[in-house]
Amino acid sequence: MTLRLVIFDVDGTLVDSQADILASMEAAFAEIGRPAPARTEVLGVVGLSLPGAIARLAGDESDDRLARMVEAYKTSYARLRHQNGAASSPLYDGIRPLLEALHARDDLLLGIATGKSRRGLEALLDTLDLRRFFVTAQCADDHPSKPHPSMLLTCLAETGIDAGRAVMIGDTSFDIDMARAARIRSVGVTWGYHPAPHLSGADRVVEDTAALGRVLDDLLELAT
Structure with a gap:
């Protein structure tokens, strides 16, 4: 596998x-x-x-x-x-079921790359009971700011997974540029903070979590 x-x-x-x-x-x-x-x-x-x-x-x-x-x-x-x-930070509609479904798959690992501080990230993961989903979590305290690829490269190193078998999901041009710098495929989501035209550099752009689940299946099939 x-x-x-x-x-x-x-x-x-x-x-x-x-x-x-x-x-x-x-x-x-x-x-x-x-x-x-x-x-x-x-x-x-x-x-x-x-x-x-x-x-x-x-x-x-x-x-x-x-x-x-x-x-x-x-x-x-x-x-x-x-x-x-x-x-303070409610999950977007459909996110928890999506995480549950991805986490249940034997062929997938999940990670985080965020501009939040470590303290803020840890508090969020505990408050929303998200910690169990993620095997690697990179934040601003330990890396240069996005779009530098350091966070993504560390995710790859910690999991032992090649860039060609990874996908980055984000709502900003910083996420998409970071993924490109790390040679990782990317999906832009339009429910966040940058308008859709700013996500044009992503491999795919989606408008809801149902579409995100389908697109991930497609991109992961392409992953080598």
């Missing part, structure tokens, strides 16, 4: 965390006395590491002010997660 690896992004792909992201970015900008950027601008940087995302949104602020913003964001996000529990 030939094992294959399916790697998921988290925010905007598995869970909808935009309410807490937007509120926490507002807290980050309030820390330095500035209004937060528009919703589309904030969601446009989801997937990057937090320091990189804030630096891109805040422009030419000093390193000290950027560091204050990062800490304000982290404090706000942790408070909201503690306050709201699973409601």
